[in-house]
Amino acid sequence: MIGKPLSKPRQSVEQYIRSIGRHYLNAVIVMTLLITATYLTMLVALDRHSLQQKISFLTSNQFIRFQQLANQTRALMRASADPSLPEYIIIPMRDDIHRAIGDIRAISAELHALDRSIGGNLLERLSPRDELTVQLRRELNARLEDFLGRATRIAEASAEDRRQRYSFWGPIDFAVAADSLLMRQFADLIGHANDRSDVSIDNAKLISTGLLALIAATVILASIFLFGPLLKKLRNEHRQTMAFEKRLTLLAHTDALTGLNNRSSFNFALGNLFGELERNGAGFSMLLVDLDRFKNINDGLGHPAGDAVLRHVARALQRTLRASDVIARLGGDEFAVLLPGIRDAAALESIAERAIEAIAADIPFDGRSLQVSASIGGAIVPDHAADEAGLMRIVDLALYTAKSGRGTTVIFDEAALARRLEENQLSLALVLAADRNEFVVHYQPKVDLTTGAHLGFEALVRWQHPDLGLLPPGRFLPLMEGTQLIRGMTRAVISAVGRDLKAWKTAGFAPGPVSINLPEVLLVGQEGYEFFAGAVRENGLEWRDFAVEITEDVFLNRSADRILATVARFHQHGVSISLDDFGTGFASLVHLRDFPFDELKIDRSFVDGIGKDARSEQIIRAMIHLAQSLGKRCVAEGIETEGQRRFLTDAGCDVGQGYHFARPEPAALAGKRLPQRAAAIDRHADGASAASRRRLALR
Incomplete structure (x- = not known):
């Protein structure tokens, strides 16, 4: 009797334990199913997110290659403007264009494959079809293929065809056509791809939260241990992707060296301003800034110095202009500024002058001060242009006119256009001038300032243009x-x-x-030396019949050692070496000590100040004393008055030239002034003795 009641509780406990076991097993099964469902959901979401990220990355990469292709194509069109550019330079440029076209099309094919892959994703099937992204992709592909076709035609065109069709306006028109609309479509597509990626993350979070809410505390703890690291990794990946896309967008629109807007960002801002003009008639102005003789600094002192100058210019423009103005570096040493609301030419010119003044400030670099000047061209919209391509042409015309004077500002006018067209015609004619023997030489005598004896000539080039007549060097040398x-x-x-x-x-x-000015490019190698050697050999002359004039800029050339070797070779043959335009360049005492020159030429800008500027007179005396201390001759050019001659003679200058003695003349007229050989030898000896006595007395 006692055993029965005792057996029931024991059975109830066993049943309870078995029930608990069954519930526990069911709970484990349910938890396992829920965990498995959650895990699979995350995998599907991650797969979809990964595909979206790949699409976003490839679209961004395709945008970068598109920008590179646009730049390469513009570079090829600009290169086509120079008929003397050898083919071995053009061929790699064409190959780069074909390679970029192939890369863009390969990326398009990969994007198409990714679109098919993402279509099979479960979450993608549950989501409404993104018709906007599909339409954007279809329009972009169509316009991009049209752009690639244009680039292909340019690359495959003959050199003559590119020169005739693209050499002048082609790069600008191509840039406007390429950058504005396609860039906006790329931006929209990247933005939509990023939005779809965010949707994937949101879906994954929503489903996971719903499933995890049905699980008990154990399931929550298990989920934390199982999926916590996975979610953390997913969030980190998303943050890194967002940071990468933000940095990619910044790099695509910012110049890395100066921190200014780049050409793409500038084109986008320019398009927006023209859009504002169409909507509400809001005009604006544009300035194009180009540095004068920047190549001399970049080549002479190296790229670090050039980079320091470019960063200085960027800071100077930022300090001068308003925060609302768009400042961009278009490439090289060319900057552009968009000024919304500026419609007055006088105000625009005043802004440009302030910018030039700020740029001209000293630039500290490597223990020394660099100086650079800038030329600025400007135009007003809609007064001077009604579209982007027209504005770029107009501003370029104004800048070209400003570059002829250096350190100046030119706001576009019709006279600037006429001058530009004339310069273009002269540039084309210069290509054949040497082959047609159109360059002629005029001679200006050098005389002993004390005795007036003839000592030699300086050869000055003129261009006998078939239509315009005899042109002075100032008309054509800047074009060369x-x-x-x-x-x-x-x-x-x-x-x-x-x-x-x-x-x-x-x-x-x-x-x-006879002194001949030899440019740096012919001093670096043996070419200049061979020109003189040929003239000596063909005409039965002596080397000392020639003298070579060089400017102080050679001291800044990277190949100064090679130039020094060429000059030393001239010197060994008895050729007199003259340092021209002394006092206007970058010569230092170290240069003067080590360089094998025979005479210093005082620039005409100092001679012109005699009797007008006491500082110029002091500088001249210092130059003459320096030449005498180094045992060199001193030559003054640009002497136009008797007062200038007397001052220079009293100061101890040996030789002079200028209108006071004779203007540059053709060989036939210059020959009439020449003395007979015997008399000239006697006079030259007397003059040399007098000059020697002067130098000894001053020492």
């Missing part, structure tokens, strides 16, 4: 800077001087040495 044309012109001058020297000496005259 940075081109190969300077080589042909110098060769023609040396050949002409050699022939004239031979004729004079055959006639029994004593012309003395």
Whole structure:
């Protein structure tokens, strides 16, 4: 009797334990199913997120390659403007364009494959179809393929076709067509891809929260241990992706060196301003800033110095302009500024002048001070232009006019356009000038300032233009800077001087040495030396019949050692070396000590100040004393009055030239002034003795 009641509780406990076991097993099964469902959901969400991130990354990469292709294509079109550019330079540029086109199309194919992959994702099937992204992708692909077709046609065009069709306005038109609309579509598509990625994260969070809410405390703890690290990794990945996209966008719109807007950002801002003009008639102005002789600093002192100058210019523009103005570095040493609301030409010119003044401030670099000047061209919208391409052409015309004076500002006008067209025609004619023997030489005599005896000539080039007549060097030499044309012109001058020297000496005259200015490009290698060697050999002359004039800028050239070797080679042959335009460049006492020159030429800007500026007179006396201390001759150029001659003679200057003695003349007229050889030798000896006595007395 007692056993029965005792057996029931024991059975109840066993049943309870078994029930608990069954519930526990069921709970484990449910928890396992819920955990498995949650885990699978996260995998699906991660897969979708990963695909979206790949699409976003590839779209961003495609945008970068598109920008590179646009720059490469513009570079090819600009290069086509120079007919003397060798083909081995053009071919790699064309190959780079084809390679970029292939990369863009390969990325498009990969994006298409990713679109198909993401379509099979479960969450993507549950979400409404993103018709806007599909439409954006279809429009972008169509316009991008049209752009690639244009780039392909440019790359595959013949050199002559590119020169005729693209060399002048092509790069600007191409830039406007390429950058504005396509860039906005790329930005929209990247933004939509990022939005879809955020949706994936939100869906994953929502489903996971709903499933985890059904699990008991044990399930929550298990979920924390199982999925906590996974969620943390997902959040970190999302933050890193967002930071990467933000940095990518910043890099795509910012110049890395100066921190200013780059060309793409500038084009976008320019498009927005034209949009404002269409909507409410709000006009604006644009300035184009180009540094003067920046290449001399960059090549002479190296890229770190050039970078320091560019950063200084960026800071100067930021200090000068308003916070609302858009400042951009377009490339190289070219900057652009957009000024909303500025419609007055006088106000625009005043702003540009302040910018030039700020840029001209000293730049500390490596224990020394650098100086740079800038030229600025400006235009007003809609007064001067009604669209982006027209504005770029107009501002470029104004800048080109300003560059002729350096350190100046030119706001566009019709006269600037006329001058630009004339300069373009001269540039084209210069290509054939040397081959047509259109360069002629005029001679200005050098005389002993004490005796008036003829000592030699300086050869000055002129251009006998077939239509415009005889042009002075100021009309065409600036157009030859940075081109190969300077080589042909110098060769023609040396050949002409050699022939004239031979004729004079055959006639029994004593012309003395003829000075020829030799540019840096012909001093770096042996080419300039070979020109003179050919003239000596072909005309039966002596090396001392020539003199070489160089400017102080050679001291800043990276190849100064090679230049020094070439000059020393001239010196060994007895060729007189003259340091031209002394006092206007960068020569230091170390340069003067180590450089094998024979005479210093005082620049005409100092001579012009005689009787007007006491500082110029003091500088001249110091130059003459320096030359005498170094045992060198001193030559003053630009002497136009008897008072200037007397001052220079009293100061101890040996040789002079200028209008006071004779203007530059053709060989036929200059030869009439020449003395016979014997008399010239006697006079030269007397003059040399007098100069020596003066130097000894001053010492």
